Amino acid sequence: MRESTAVPPTPVYDLEGRAIDPIAADDWHPVARSGDLLPGALMRSRLLGVSLVLWRGMDTGVQAWEDRCPHRSVQLSGGKIVENTLVCPYHGLAFDATGYCVQVPAHPDYVPPKQARARSFQVQEHYGVIFVALGTPTKPVVPFPEWDDPAYRTYLSGPHACRCSGLRAIENFLDVAHLPFVHAGILGEPEYAVIADYQVEMGDQGIKFSDVRIWQPDPDSTGQGGVVSYDYWALRPFTAALRKDVGNGNAMILLYCVTPVSEEECVSWMWGALNYARDASEADLIAFQDKVILQDVGNLESHHPKRLPLDLAVEFHLPSDRASLAYRKWLKQLGLTYGAIP
Numbered sequence: 431m432r433e434s435t436a437v438p439p440t441p442v443y444d445l446e447g448r449a450i451d452p453i454a455a456d457d458w459h460p461v462a463r464s465g466d467l468l469p470g471a472l473m474r475s476r477l478l479g480v481s482l483v484l485w486r487g488m489d490t491g492v493q494a495w496e497d498r499c500p501h502r503s504v505q506l507s508g509g510k511i512v513e514n515t516l517v518c519p520y521h522g523l524a525f526d527a528t529g530y531c532v533q534v535p536a537h538p539d540y541v542p543p544k545q546a547r548a549r550s551f552q553v554q555e556h557y558g559v560i561f562v563a564l565g566t567p568t569k570p571v572v573p574f575p576e577w578d579d580p581a582y583r584t585y586l587s588g589p590h591a592c593r594c595s596g597l598r599a600i601e602n603f604l605d606v607a608h609l610p611f612v613h614a615g616i617l618g619e620p621e622y623a624v625i626a627d628y629q630v631e632m633g634d635q636g637i638k639f640s641d642v643r644i645w646q647p648d649p650d651s652t653g654q655g656g657v658v659s660y661d662y663w664a665l666r667p668f669t670a671a672l673r674k675d676v677g678n679g680n681a682m683i684l685l686y687c688v689t690p691v692s693e694e695e696c697v698s699w700m701w702g703a704l705n706y707a708r709d710a711s712e713a714d715l716i717a718f719q720d721k722v723i724l725q726d727v728g729n730l731e732s733h734h735p736k737r738l739p740l741d742l743a744v745e746f747h748l749p750s751d752r753a754s755l756a757y758r759k760w761l762k763q764l765g766l767t768y769g770a771i772p
């Protein structure tokens with residue numbers, strides 16, 4: 431029997447040469463909407479402090495590269511797509527979809543050395559969005575089966591930029607006690623602010639928070655106020671989900687990913703799927719979600735520190751914060767440091 435020789439993943443460095451937290455680097459992160467990157471086009475994005483150029487050749491899939499020419503380090507995103515190559519704006523070197531330099535206009539017969547290669551990253555498209563992993567992904571992109579289930583209507587809200595750690599944004603998503611105040615009239619009311627105990631379970635898929643109850647003015651789109659019960663999941667450090675069952679087999683599922691652009695900046699993406707409220711248009715559903723997400727920005731950007739403290743003594747905690755507490759403990763256990771104060 432052959433021994434397995436696992437190759438340790440190569441550390442990923444940002445532009446300043448700092449090693450990037452491998453847990454964050456080895457995960458998939460959304461970087462752009464698929465529909466915004468047409469064949470023959472390129473665009474910029476940023477992930478974990480690394481500037482990216484995203485591009486599609488005329489008949490190649492999407493590419494995600496470090497936005498730096500390996501020749502003299504200018505931004506490749508200032509260049510252009512010619513057929514299935516990206517041409518640098520400075521000396522016109524052309525790089526093919528494997529990242530290799532295939533043409534040097536100043537020396538047509540020159541065979542470029544191996545180092546003449548743009549740094550490329552793994553890329554996949556799911557749910558209308560381009561996902562990139564800077565390192566070696568250990569898991570697939572988070573599954574969202576309802577996205578392809580014809581029984582559900584689906585929509586995407588985002589990208590929404592926010593000047594705080596992505597971990598603060600995920601924790602806010604898991605924070606039920608803010609709903610009556612920040613989202614009064616939509617997701618709660620201050621006079622119904624009491625939060626009952628709820629269940630927390632740690633598992634292979636992250637953390638599950640069950641039966642988180644809150645009064646809402648119109649939880650099932652019937653115009654009647656009532657108590658709703660949510661199940662939440664913290665699936666990955668920068669990914670969470672929520673399921674709201676409204677009875678009769680009807681449910682709404684939200685998938686929430688936050689792109690850690692830097693330690694203190696993030697971009698959020700919210701995918702929704704629901705099999706009720708047939709009257710609401712996709713535009714209505716997106717507008718509602720956009721409104722809720724934008725209501726959170728003021729508090730998220732006013733956090734000080736902007737990164738999430740994992741030392742539980744730094745802030746104090748209430749019984750309703752058990753989701754946040756479990757999340758912070760889990761991040762500490764995983765050893766994640768990006769966007770955190772360890």
Ligand code: FES
Nearest residue numbers: 499501502518521
């Ligand atoms: Fe890109 Fe010279 S810097 S071709």
Ligand code: CO
Nearest residue numbers: 602608612726
């Ligand atoms: Co909120």
